[in-house]
Amino acid sequence: MWTASTTTDFGGGGTNMQGFTVGGFYSLSENVYMGLRWMGSDSIAGPQYNTNIFYVEIDSKF
Numbered sequence: 001m002w003t004a005s006t007t008t009d010f011g012g013g014g015t016n017m018q019g020f021t022v023g024g025f026y027s028l029s030e031n032v033y034m035g036l037r038w039m040g041s042d043s044i045a046g047p048q049y050n051t052n053i054f055y056v057e058i059d060s061k062f
Helices: none
Strands: 017-027 032-043 050-060
Touching: none
Parallel strands: none
Antiparallel strands: 017 032, 032 050
């Protein structure tokens, strides 16, 4: 996923980062699903800085 705006999650919210976001969801039942997401980023210029963020989500509807 490529984005032209900053987010507070990707790369710590900075503008000097590039990387990838990969994720997906799996339905556990009709109203419950689980999601996993990974965001990996590296700095473009300046000191070397990289982040790896993992999210695990469980959502339900009622």
